[in-house]
Amino acid sequence: MLLIGIDGADYRITRWLMQQGCLPNLAELACRGAWGPMRSTVPPVTPPAWTTIMTGKNPGKHGVFDFLAMNEAERAVPVAARRRAATLFRGLSDMGYRVGTFNLPVTYPPEPLSAFQVAGFTAPQFSPAIAWPERAFELLRDAPADFASLLELTAPGRDERQELQRRAELVTLGTRLLLEHFPCDVYMTNFQVVDWAHHHALAREMTPGKPESLDLRGLVAHAYRAVDEQIGIILDEWATEGTYVMVVSDHGGALVDRVVNLEKLFLEAGLLAYKPADAERAVAIGRGRARARTAVGLWRWYKEAMPTFARLTAPVARGLRPYVTSYQKSLVVDWSCTLAAPWGLYGQVRFNVAGRDAEGIVRPEDVGALRTQVRELLLSVTDPVEGRPVYDEVLDGSQIYTGAYVAEGPDLVALAREERYLTVCGRMLEGDALPLIDVQEQIVAAVESRCDFHSYEAVFCVAGPGIEAGKRLPEHRLEDFAPTVLCLLAEGVPSDMDGRPILEAMSEELRKHKQVRFVAPWPALGDGEQGTPHGVYTEAERDAMEERLRGLGYL
Numbered sequence: 285m286l287l288i289g290i291d292g293a294d295y296r297i298t299r300w301l302m303q304q305g306c307l308p309n310l311a312e313l314a315c316r317g318a319w320g321p322m323r324s325t326v327p328p329v330t331p332p333a334w335t336t337i338m339t340g341k342n343p344g345k346h347g348v349f350d351f352l353a354m355n356e357a358e359r360a361v362p363v364a365a366r367r368r369a370a371t372l373f374r375g376l377s378d379m380g381y382r383v384g385t386f387n388l389p390v391t392y393p394p395e396p397l398s399a400f401q402v403a404g405f406t407a408p409q410f411s412p413a414i415a416w417p418e419r420a421f422e423l424l425r426d427a428p429a430d431f432a433s434l435l436e437l438t439a440p441g442r443d444e445r446q447e448l449q450r451r452a453e454l455v456t457l458g459t460r461l462l463l464e465h466f467p468c469d470v471y472m473t474n475f476q477v478v479d480w481a482h483h484h485a486l487a488r489e490m491t492p493g494k495p496e497s498l499d500l501r502g503l504v505a506h507a508y509r510a511v512d513e514q515i516g517i518i519l520d521e522w523a524t525e526g527t528y529v530m531v532v533s534d535h536g537g538a539l540v541d542r543v544v545n546l547e548k549l550f551l552e553a554g555l556l557a558y559k560p561a562d563a564e565r566a567v568a569i570g571r572g573r574a575r576a577r578t579a580v581g582l583w584r585w586y587k588e589a590m591p592t593f594a595r596l597t598a599p600v601a602r603g604l605r606p607y608v609t610s611y612q613k614s615l616v617v618d619w620s621c622t623l624a625a626p627w628g629l630y631g632q633v634r635f636n637v638a639g640r641d642a643e644g645i646v647r648p649e650d651v652g653a654l655r656t657q658v659r660e661l662l663l664s665v666t667d668p669v670e671g672r673p674v675y676d677e678v679l680d681g682s683q684i685y686t687g688a689y690v691a692e693g694p695d696l697v698a699l700a701r702e703e704r705y706l707t708v709c710g711r712m713l714e715g716d717a718l719p720l721i722d723v724q725e726q727i728v729a730a731v732e733s734r735c736d737f738h739s740y741e742a743v744f745c746v747a748g749p750g751i752e753a754g755k756r757l758p759e760h761r762l763e764d765f766a767p768t769v770l771c772l773l774a775e776g777v778p779s780d781m782d783g784r785p786i787l788e789a790m791s792e793e794l795r796k797h798k799q800v801r802f803v804a805p806w807p808a809l810g811d812g813e814q815g816t817p818h819g820v821y822t823e824a825e826r827d828a829m830e831e832r833l834r835g836l837g838y839l
């Protein structure tokens with residue numbers, strides 16, 4: 285069985301490019317199999333989404349709600365070490381399948397699978413620590429190719445197209461090296477370049493919500509094409525007629541032109557507070573604020589003055605950023621009088637509850653009233669340009685997630701009316717920094733140049749014996765991926781997985797043959813039970829990781 289991830293592949297963009305004849309290999313796969321959209325997790329970001337693909341469970345059961353944990357103690361713990369549910373790969377390894385994965389996001393530190401695991405995005409650096417067993421790392425290290433660059437996602441080299449092409453080819457090359465040495469019954473790999481191209485170029489190459497406006501000669505289309513070409517090579521080399529092939533993405537790409545500064549909103553509403561600064565610090569903060577204002581002012585002036593030299597102004601923006609960042613870092617949340625704080629980029633809110641959070645002050649009996657107050661506040665946020673509400677709906681965490689770890693996630697999530705709104709949240713950066721609180725005048729601000737972020741519409745495709753040819757599937761969920769793999773292997777689906785096998789993709793005969801069986805849950809994982817020590821990024825690794833996330837616009 286061959287499983288292929290395309291991080292960030294958007295359903296609507298993929299469909300459009302397929303219709304334009306740009307993705308012949310994916311189109312052929314969809315033609316001889318079944319394909320359709322898949323709903324990403326809330327929020328639609330890589331760590332919860334990929335963890336859901338790998339476990340068949342929602343974040344409430346696997347405990348991964350975003351890049352960083354919502355408590356200070358676990359902030360430096362990599363995602364895979366925070367995952368509390370068994371992966372499909374572990375389960376299949378235990379059943380005796382030879383299982384290998386290469387370049388999957390959020391698999392660092394790697395699991396000791398039956399064949400191998402080489403971690404992708406979020407692994408700190410190209411070192412023996414990213415692979416199990418070490419031989420897998422050596423194979424890549426000793427090859428005449430720069431596998432280290434697979435983990436580098438920041439500013440591209442001089443020729444962006446060549447760089448994308450080369451990184452897509454590295455996935456095929458690594459697959460060849462690893463599968464020659466470690467034959468597998470189930471193998472999964474992943475391409476990171478589509479997400480990378482979205483973050484770098486979608487804004488200048490597509491009109492929001494209009495995939496048909498995508499520049500077919502642009503970088504984004506080029507990334508999709510490069511991946512399609514490599515998928516063709518991988519299928520030629522490793523898929524026989526009896527092989528099941530599945531393609532999946534974790535989320536799609538969308539364009540954002542409004543930032544919502546919920547921290548400012550919460551601060552003004554008295555829900556959130558800064559630590560009172562001592563006299564000395566107050567002076568330093570005052571100076572920092574002045575510098576940050578000047579930096580933002582200069583940045584805007586440069587952008588206006590030199591619109592045709594956008595590339596020239598980028599280094600200026602980068603140069604000014606430290607002044608804003610250092611100012612943000614000097615602002616510390618005072619949890620002793622903070623009731624609720626926004627969290628993350630997708631309208632998440634966390635209450636500061638006594639007995640649950642380290643410095644919690646909200647009494648459990650007051651949570652209900654606070655919930656009502658914050659919900660009303662969020663629903664009152666309007667777009668200053670359009671005069672319409674920003675948020676359609678504000679849901680409780682328990683309405684979105686189920687499972688033992690729901691309390692570790694957001695207490696409320698405000699779902700934006702359109703994809704164009706993004707929450708800014710600087711606390712992801714350091715744990716205590718607040719962004720642009722008083723250099724940004726409005727709570728909802730239009731950003732001059734659109735930036736690209738994630739959509740909820742991911743892609744799914746399956747082909748192989750007994751799969752209905754040319755079938756268009758209705759929307760499924762990422763949770764359905766792992767149960768579908770198990771069902772096609774004629775294995776039982778653990779009863780605590782949230783997803784269900786995608787039976788619509790299967791012919792009647794296959795359905796009879798592969799009857800869905802539910803089995804007892806796989807053992808859950810506690811801290812450090814992955815077979816590797818409970819990994820923690822070193823300070824240098826964490827800095828490097830943050831730099832990479834910043835390069836993608838996450839921070």
Ligand SMILES: [Zn+2]
Pocket residue numbers: 291292329330479534535
């Ligand atoms: Zn992703």
